[in-house]
Amino acid sequence: MAYSDKVLDHYNNPRNVGNLDKKDPNVGTGLVGAPECGDVMKLQIKVNPETGVIEDAKFKTFGCGSAIASSSLATEMLKGKTVDEALQIKNTLIVNELSLPPVKIHCSVLAEDAIKAAITDYKAKSVTPAAVQTA
Numbered sequence: 001m002a003y004s005d006k007v008l009d010h011y012n013n014p015r016n017v018g019n020l021d022k023k024d025p026n027v028g029t030g031l032v033g034a035p036e037c038g039d040v041m042k043l044q045i046k047v048n049p050e051t052g053v054i055e056d057a058k059f060k061t062f063g064c065g066s067a068i069a070s071s072s073l074a075t076e077m078l079k080g081k082t083v084d085e086a087l088q089i090k091n092t093l094i095v096n097e098l099s100l101p102p103v104k105i106h107c108s109v110l111a112e113d114a115i116k117a118a119i120t121d122y123k124a125k126s127v128t129p130a131a132v133q134t135a
């Protein structure tokens with residue numbers, strides 16, 4: 001199967017690989033696995049609490065080229081969006097952007113799931129009173 005140029009570009013030069021501080025109350029972490037293949041994706045966002053805008057996003061993906069490219073693209077899409085806008089990012093957008101073939105659609109689903117998981121984690125943390133968080 002041939003990967004598109006865009007997949008190869010993101011695979012060879014992945015954007016925003018790395019970690020954000022999990023303990024930072026403005027950081028949300030999503031860790032998801034694909035039942036189809038066992039690949040694992042970790043995606044993190046850092047939100048400006050004043051504006052609700054995602055200022056930074058990082059990922060680590062243990063998986064196939066399409067999963068790496070999907071998460072790399074996802075981190076690019078996330079930056080500058082509000083949390084609510086980020087929730088609108090659909091895997092189909094990633095599929096179109098990267099021209100993923102049908103067998104690789106689940107790799108983009110993994111990215112959408114990782115975004116949602118990171119946002120859920122951020123929201124859970126931001127409604128938790130600081131006193132409880134340090135407990």
Ligand code: FES
Pocket residue numbers: 037038039062063064065
């Ligand atoms: Fe082997 Fe995704 S199935 S890396």
Ligand code: FES
Pocket residue numbers: 034036037038039063064065066067104106107110
């Ligand atoms: Fe399973 Fe890509 S995430 S093959």
